[in-house]
Amino acid sequence: xxxxxxxxxxxxxxxxxxxxxxxxxxxxxxxxxxxxxxxxxxxxxxxxxxxxxxxxxxxxxxxxxxxxxxxxxxxxxxxxxxxxxxxxxxxxxxxxxxxxxxxxxxxxxxxxxxxxxxxxxxxxxxxxxxxxxxxxxxxxxxxxxxxxxxxxxxxxxxxxxxxxxxxxxxxxxxxxxxxxxxxxxxxxxxxx
Numbered sequence: 001x002x003x004x005x006x007x008x009x010x011x012x013x014x015x016x017x018x019x020x021x022x023x024x025x026x027x028x029x030x031x032x033x034x035x036x037x038x039x040x041x042x043x044x045x046x047x048x049x050x051x052x053x054x055x056x057x058x059x060x061x062x063x064x065x066x067x068x069x070x071x072x073x074x075x076x077x078x079x080x081x082x083x084x085x086x087x088x089x090x091x092x093x094x095x096x097x098x099x100x101x102x103x104x105x106x107x108x109x110x111x112x113x114x115x116x117x118x119x120x121x122x123x124x125x126x127x128x129x130x131x132x133x134x135x136x137x138x139x140x141x142x143x144x145x146x147x148x149x150x151x152x153x154x155x156x157x158x159x160x161x162x163x164x165x166x167x168x169x170x171x172x173x174x175x176x177x178x179x180x181x182x183x184x185x186x187x188x189x190x191x192x
Contacts, residue, residue, distance in 0.1 A: 014168070021118070021151035022168035023143060025159065027126065030173030031191070033155040037121050038064055040153050045073040049118035049151075052077060054108050056101060056128040059083070062192045077111065079104055083133070097133040105134065109142055112150060119151040126156020126163050136162045 016022075024040065026033040034055075041051045053068055053076045060078025068076050083097040105125075112120055128134035140162035146152055154163050159170070186192055 016168075017148075019149060021146070021149045023163070023166050024151070024153045024169040024171070025126070025163045025167040026153070026155045026171050026173065027157065027159055027163075028173035028175070029157055030175035031178060032173045033157075034062075034064070034123050036171065036173070037123055037153045037155050038068065041068070041074065041119060041121050042071060044119045044151065045071050049073060050116060051075065051119045051121065052108070052111055052115065052117045053121045053123070054104075054125075055079070055123040056104070056134060057083075057124040057131070063189050075115075075117075077108065094133060098135075101128055101134045102138060105138055105142065112147060117147075117150060119153065120146070121153045123153075123155050125154050126158065126160050128156075129160040129162065130156060130158055136160050139163070140166065 024037075026036045038053075041053055045051045051074045053074060055062070055065075055078055058079070059082040060076075060080050065076055065078060068074050079100070081100065083093075083100065089097065108120070108122070111117075122139075125134065125139055129136045129139055139160075143152060143154075143162060143166040154167070156163070164170075180186070180191075
């Protein structure tokens with residue numbers, strides 16, 4: 001693989017404050033974005049930090065949720081309603097999903113403003129923006145106005161403006177091979 005495809009020398013011009021929480025973005029079409037976000041959240045909780053773990057585009061039934069709920073310092077706040085696949089949604093269903101995701105984001109924002117969380121995970125938030133069921137400006141506003149010490153982890157297949165302009169870490173999961181391409185469906189405990 002040609003390493004020139006990745007500009008690893010690009011540095012941020014931002015000045016960092018040692019007490020400031022940073023923004024992580026796990027992206028790409030490879031497997032492991034949510035898994036990386038979970039690992040980061042577990043590490044943070046294990047260090048004694050308090051984590052708010054949230055998921056867009058999912059209904060709270062993925063296998064990791066049960067395990068995360070057992071971890072001290074980890075609060076899981078899931079959408080409990082299955083909104084369905086965006087590619088199957090009518091315009092009315094897409095608008096309904098948009099409104100529910102916006103209400104979910106507003107509730108997340110209230111929780112981080114009231115709570116003493118050290119980390120917020122916004123799993124699939126960038127994907128929700130990409131699929132037009134979450135407003136990019138609202139996500140951007142949350143990221144730039146987050147509590148100063150809050151560390152934030154965002155995931156999604158592609159970078160969207162809100163995250164690309166605010167992320168301090170950007171890590172790409174590159175898919176080189178995946179059994180799904182050969183017709184193997186998602187497997188419980190492995191992909192969900």
